[in-house]
Amino acid sequence: MALNLVRKVAKKQSTTAILLKRWTPLVSLCAHFEPIAFRSKSDHSKNWRVNRKEWGKSVLLTSGTALISYAAYKWYAQRRDTLQALELNHSKYGEHIPGLKSYSMEEVSKHSSIEKRIWVTFKNGVYDVTDFVHEHPGGDNIMMGAGGAVDPFWELYAVHKNEKVLDILEKYRIGNLNAEDRHLTEPQAGNPYSTDPRRHPALQPRSVTPFNAEPPLEILVKNFRTPNELFFVRNHLPVPIVDINEYKLEIEGIGLKKSFALTLNDLKNKFPKHSVTTAIQCAGNRRSEMIEYKEVRGLSWGPAAISNAKWSGARLSDVLKYCGLDLNDERIKHVQFDGLDQDPAGQPYGASIPADIALDPKSQFILAYEMNDEEIPRDHGFPIRLIAPGIVGARNVKWLGRIVLSDEESHSHWQRNDYKGFSPNVDWDTVDFDKAPAIQDLPVQSAICKPANGEVLRRDKNGCIKVEGYAWSGGGRKIVRVDVSADGGKNWTVANLKQEATPLNRTYSWTLWEVNLPIKEGNAQLICKAIDSAYNGQPETVPPIWNLRGVLSNAWHRVNVQVE
The missing domain is CATH 3.90.420.10 (Oxidoreductase, molybdopterin-binding domain)
Structure with missing residues (x-):
């Protein structure tokens, strides 16, 4: 009966349901004794001498079930409050969360290897990141913070301080850092980027x-x-x-x-x-x-x-x-x-x-x-x-x-x-x-720079629009052709190329290209693709070349425009 109730509730996707799912094995143990504990009195009175031992066992089991249920409820209530606190504070990365256990920096420092588990701190949070180490895109650099604070490292690798990364980190939260140890985790040298040069405001970070x-x-x-x-x-x-x-x-x-x-x-x-x-x-x-x-x-x-x-x-x-x-x-x-x-x-x-x-x-x-x-x-x-x-x-x-x-x-x-x-x-x-070998030279590449994606255009008197872009290929391979389409790749027009007068296999500068492209009124998709001196071309779409680091992206470049 109790087990069925847990299973019904656990079907719901909520904090309570998650905790009850974890509680199910415990209730299963209790439910194993349920037939004995809840037999009717008349069943037992038929033969008291035969059943008195069983009845006594039932009383003990019923009492035990109640105690276990009470302990489980207390554990559930504590974990419910903790998980709810985590849910309510998911945007307050690294802040103190009431209800979580506190650890000293000395305790954290003992967990600095796979064998002993890898703990780190971020602000006021303590995290067990052992199961994430093999997924870390920075490789074993994550071990530099093992048993200590990641705060000083993230001042340098500040790319970590974005919502996606911090969301991942919070999944590994196990507790809070003792307040008296917080000063040990703070960067001591100030902002390491304060002496970086000034940049042109047109650059898009x-x-x-x-x-x-x-x-x-x-x-x-x-x-x-x-x-x-x-x-x-x-x-x-x-x-x-x-x-x-x-x-x-x-x-x-x-x-x-x-x-x-x-x-x-x-x-x-x-x-x-x-x-x-x-x-x-x-x-x-x-x-x-x-x-x-x-x-x-x-x-x-x-x-x-x-x-x-x-x-x-x-x-x-x-x-x-x-x-x-x-x-x-x-x-x-x-x-x-x-x-x-x-x-x-x-x-x-x-x-x-x-x-x-x-x-x-x-x-x-x-x-x-x-x-x-x-x-x-x-x-x-x-x-x-x-x-x-x-x-x-x-x-x-x-x-x-x-x-x-x-x-x-x-x-x-x-x-x-x-x-x-x-x-x-x-x-x-x-x-x-x-x-996998390290990337050295790069595959053939091209992109449309003008017009911009979503731009509204007017055709010239010849029914054309001007399209401009760049093309390049690694290893010194020269660009020999750029094809541009105004109908999603059904028909192509060859672009005019601006490039250095260098050998086919010793050209390292890029090629700029432009084309007066015939086009119909309405919505259109512009596409460009380049061919280099080894007759390498670009793949049509992204899916076949997708990779977990997002490198070597050179599918046909597409820009959507509206032509009046």
């Missing part, structure tokens, strides 16, 4: 700390070389302050008899200046289109996480030969690059590129100190940025501090556990970063 932003799409096609102040910004950590009088680029590793430390003046005066115009694109460019299809983890970049500039500096190959390196040394498999920006554990942002690409003089890798004939801005790598033409932006390391010639790739988190592509069916429970 995708995160503020660290600062990541893209320019408005229509601005991109106004200049073949993107103005420095409007170049998209991708930072992983605070922008470092570099004292140019103390700056030295360290170079070491296989094939060198000793390590070297070169100043900025050394790089400017000891080596010929070389220039290359190249586009730099974030691996997450156009991630927002993947997010529209299915949720991913990462910044919601639009189609403008790409820009084009002229970069000038010393060739990497010239610098390494000066250090005595044989560029054909087969022992060297990877060239590692470390920035001067560091995470809370003192580890620099790092990346690496296969040696057969990085050490090839034809690849035109340079240690740039100028951007568009000006001193390279702080947001873009002052005083030295590695420019790896045709390679994903994540490997074009800013604030370059060290070069290592190695037989293995960088151990940096961003090299080994991020910026990799996976099958659409891989999720955070099945992903294995070790089995």
Whole structure:
């Protein structure tokens, strides 16, 4: 009887129902004895001598059932109040919640491994995140906060401080932090982003700390070389302050008899200046289109996480030969690059590129100190940025501090556990970063910059509208054609291309394109797709290329307009 009541109530989706579902096994135990406890008196009176032992047992079981039920009710009432408190306070992330158990920071510190469970604190909350560790998109970086507070780390990795991430964290809430220990969790060094440079107001932020932003799409096609102040910004950590009088680029590793430390003046005066115009694109460019299809983890970049500039500096190959390196040394498999920006554990942002690409003089890798004939801005790598033409932006390391010639790739988190592509069916429970190669060059890409999505247009006297955009492909592959459609892809018009007069396999700058597109009145969907010199094309839709990190998004770009 009692069990049936619990089952009926548990069908309802409420806090009470959730708790009763958890209570069902206990009631089942009690219900096992229910037939004995609730027999009629007449049944027992037929043969008292035979049934007196059973009757006594029934009385004891009935009393036990009552006691267990009372204890269960008290537990239920306490947990109901706690869960209701969590529900009522879901928006007050990390605040003290009445009804939850309190823990000291000393207790939290004992839980710093998988074996002992992983606890962390955030503001006034205590969380057991053990079951989330394998899903963390930042890999084992989550362990830096194990047994302690995440607050100081989130001052640096401030991308965590958004509603989705905090909602996930609150699911692992187990208690409150003792009030007297709260001061131990607060960041001590102030705002690490307070010394970041000022940015142009036209940039559209995708995160503020660290600062990541893209320019408005229509601005991109106004200049073949993107103005420095409007170049998209991708930072992983605070922008470092570099004292140019103390700056030295360290170079070491296989094939060198000793390590070297070169100043900025050394790089400017000891080596010929070389220039290359190249586009730099974030691996997450156009991630927002993947997010529209299915949720991913990462910044919601639009189609403008790409820009084009002229970069000038010393060739990497010239610098390494000066250090005595044989560029054909087969022992060297990877060239590692470390920035001067560091995470809370003192580890620099790092990346690496296969040696057969990085050490090839034809690849035109340079240690740039100028951007568009000006001193390279702080947001873009002052005083030295590695420019790896045709390679994903994540490997074009800013604030370059060290070069290592190695037989293995960088151990940096961003090299080994991020910026990799996976099958659409891989999720955070099945992903294995070790089995996927790090992204180096990128697939062919294009986007419509003008007109804007949702814009109302008028046709010219020839029944056309003007459409403009960009196209680019990684690895030096040149764009050979851009097709544009005004009817959702049924018919195509070839666009006019504006690009450098460079070889088909050594073109690193982007292509700007425009077309006078015949179009009918009414609602229309514009589409563009590019083809590179290897005749690679773009996939038609997002679903076949969707991946849990939202990288390599290059499906046909679509813009909906209304034509009058």
